[in-house]
Amino acid sequence: MSEHVTLTLRSPLEESVSLESVVPDRFATSNEIEIARLPVWAGRSQRAIGDYFDVRGERSAIVRIGGDVRHAHGIGAGMTSGAIEVLGSIGNDTGVGMAGGAIHVRGDAGHRIGAGLPGASRGMIGGEIVVDGSVGDDAGTRMRRGLMFVGGNTGNSPARDIIAGTVLVMGRVGGEPALGSKRGTLVAAGEIDVPVTYRHACRYRPPHVRLALTYLMRRFGTSVDARVVTGTYDRYCGDAGTVSRGEILRWSHE
């Protein structure tokens, strides 16, 4: 058993590959050869992880991915435990349907991070996703539970139809945020256009935001302005089209 399993990209990906087999749960019970043989889809062709990556380590639920994997999609899909650390940027559908464990992306992430698998009624149902950079569209769609941190900006429709769970965005929040939210929380430290279907409640210091940010800084070493941690937020309740138990918390710069 190794401390962690490291996947190092041999050469830049020239085509999109589906890396849904990269889940710590599987790596925890596999040796180096078995990991290298796990399937990867490139278009309609089935290949293996070992065709693209050098694999080092075995039988560990801690996975490190090195290299530019912006064309690699579905990493961590459905994972239930363990941890994935991506040293660069990553593609679409990262952590879709995940139920536990943690994904830390040092760079940017693509669309639908933490959302649901195709056809699923729910997005991620547990675990933690931390992206130091920015994310694409539809981050956290239909998220049921879990914690997502975005150090940069989001694309459009973050936290759409979020059932519960928390999405924290330090940069600019894309258009139509948290539409259809039932009980979820969207925290915005940067610019955000709060939808008209949200109603202002008050300005206060939400204790759970401070708790979550403090936890993320300690666990993942995320960089967060101290004023965002200790500051006040405007609370908006919505979405009016649902049970309206969701919230958008917009940092007041105080």
Next chain:
Amino acid sequence: MHVNGVLIEDTFAEAFPMRAARIVITAVNERWAREAALKLTGFATSVIACKCEAAIERTVSPSETPDGRPGISALLFAMDAESLGKRLVERIGQTVLTCPTANCFDGLPAEERRLTPGRALRVFGDGFQASKVVGGDRFWRIPVMDGECLIQESFGAAKGIGGGNFLILGADAASTLAAAEAAVEAMSKLAGVILPFPGGVVRSGSKVGSRRYSTVPASTNDAYCPTLRPMTESALPDDVNSVLEIVLDGLDDVSISRAMRAGITAACRPGIRAVSAGNFGGKLGPHHFRLRDVMADAVERRGSP
């Protein structure tokens, strides 16, 4: 055995198993965290009448608290897990929930036995409460008039020890009180133990039951009351005119031994004739802290006889 010329009697403190919780209270500043902690641990000197024993353990720096705010940790002991759970609900609900800016966290996350006062207290939110899971732990957000109170759902219930003690036998009241104060100061610096009585000191040491009243569960420890020396089977040497007791509860026997050693060492000062301990002949509890064993390490370091 003598420490600083003070006799350490060849006896033992008899302690008993309890269940313990560590409550970490945070607030906007230490003042408000302490206000909540003082109320939470109020009227909790003895399980005999208070249903639990509790006290502030120490100040917790922002770098140690879950939400990065100033905090106070308190230990609360009860006779069993069920009782401990009830006390947590009562006390957190009436003192932390009510205190401006205060939040409440579990200080024993590694304990497998869990109690869920947060789940019980959430209903104060009348349906408006919400929960968040952070780091695998669930926290309840209860709406209150200054915003929200955050209470962790579950708290660890450790196997603790109650009733550790020692008696300071002095020549006069002033020197005995000064010795007790010195002991408390030394013991209060140590984590894992609390001194639940006023200022950490007990003057009304008790024995189990009563000589005269059958319904009384505990009555004065007449053997250590100087005013009763000629009227009862006194345990006091002739030149002892005041006795004070230090009672402590701890998370484990190592913590209690360490605190007793620190306290007794500090109490052995001019005007003190002897240090003894309260026990019930081994009938009360399985934890026996022999004073001379507890002090052996300190004596060895000092090179005393």
